Structures are given as C-alpha cells and as structure tokens.
Amino acid sequence: MLCSNLSETLGNDLDEVFPETYLTAMAIREILEVPDPRLKQVSTPVETFDDELKALIADLFETMYDAPGIGLAAIQVGVPLRALVIDLQPDDPDAEPELCEAHGGHAHYHQPVKREPRVFINPEILDPSEDLNIYSEGCLSVPEIYAEVERPARIRARWQDEDGKTHEEVMDGLMATALQHEMDHLEGILFIDHLSRLKRQMALKKLEKLRKAA
Numbered sequence: 001m002l003c004s005n006l007s008e009t010l011g012n013d014l015d016e017v018f019p020e021t022y023l024t025a026m027a028i029r030e031i032l033e034v035p036d037p038r039l040k041q042v043s044t045p046v047e048t049f050d051d052e053l054k055a056l057i058a059d060l061f062e063t064m065y066d067a068p069g070i071g072l073a074a075i076q077v078g079v080p081l082r083a084l085v086i087d088l089q090p091d092d093p094d095a096e097p098e099l100c101e102a103h104g105g106h107a108h109y110h111q112p113v114k115r116e117p118r119v120f121i122n123p124e125i126l127d128p129s130e131d132l133n134i135y136s137e138g139c140l141s142v143p144e145i146y147a148e149v150e151r152p153a154r155i156r157a158r159w160q161d162e163d164g165k166t167h168e169e170v171m172d173g174l175m176a177t178a179l180q181h182e183m184d185h186l187e188g189i190l191f192i193d194h195l196s197r198l199k200r201q202m203a204l205k206k207l208e209k210l211r212k213a214a
C-alpha cells in the first residue's frame, strides 16, 4: 500500500503543474466519506472553463496528493461537476532511492515517484473492451477498505481539458481502471457498489469499526 509519507516524498512542486495565479487560492479541501449522501449525487457537465474551474482542479490535486491517493472526483469534495483528476504516480526509475523511516519500524528505501497529473473534464467512455481486468480498488471516500472490482480492461476515453479542448485516447491497465472508478463518482457510484450486497455490508461494517477504534 501507499507509504504514509508519500505526500512528503512528492514535495510541493505543484507550481510546475499550475501557473502562479492559481497557487494563491490553492487549498486542501475536506474529502466526503460514506455514508455522506452527496456522494450519491449525479454530477452536472462543466460548461464554463474559467479560473474558478482551474482553482477547483488545483485544489483537487492538492487534496489528492495530501491524502494521499491516485484519483479524486470533484463530488468527493462536495462539488457536483463532471471534473476529476488522476495521477498514478509511478516509480521514477531514474531517481535515487530515498531513505524512509516513517513506519516506526526499520529504515528502508523507497523509489521516488514521478508526478503525472491528468485532468478530465466531462469524460466519456466510447468503446469498453469485453475482456475485463481485476484490480484491488480503494477510495478516499471509503477509507481503509480495499476490494477487487472487475472492469473493462481497455477503453477509449474522450474528455476535455481545463481549457475546454477535447482529447481522445485508448487506455488500459491501471489508468483505464482509475478513470472508470473516478467516472463512477460522477454518477454517484462508489466502488463498493460493484460488490455483492454481503461484501458491501462487510466492508461498511469494517469501516465503522475502524472509525470507532480511531
């Protein structure tokens, strides 16, 4: 699982991603968690590609990296717009391994990760493959719970960027799964909604227990 000091490892180099104008207002927002009813809302299309949208996107990245997570939809911070961000943060093979002492155990090394921030506004899936991939998924709105979910292994996605420009790309692997997971949020669907009723109830009970213990 993700190292608890991942956000520190990543540093605060968001200024490389966003021009200074948006940095001043950038903030970590509160992430809604189950059973917050707002997570069941269907988000509405983005129609205005303005500075407010760019500020929202900057906040989504800041909030996601801080959590830390690899994807976040606007509704997860209470904004019902069809906007989401993803950064799979793969290991950077060219970087020197970094010493990590964050786990209270013995010191060990982590391979630093690369930032690959991606923005998806009004995303659509055009032709999902029939073959499926299974990933153990988690969600910042369902903390500490992981479960295997089956989704189309390959998708062609179409979306707009923060300036309203349309893009299209064929995706597979973790990127395809992450985008489908985040797009579910826009329909008010959580990954646990893909589980059997029994497994979903077990997951929610486990979460309740963890909250009580915290």
Ligand code: NI
Residues within 6 Å of the ligand: 138, 139, 140, 141, 181, 182, 185
């Ligand atoms: Ni999620």
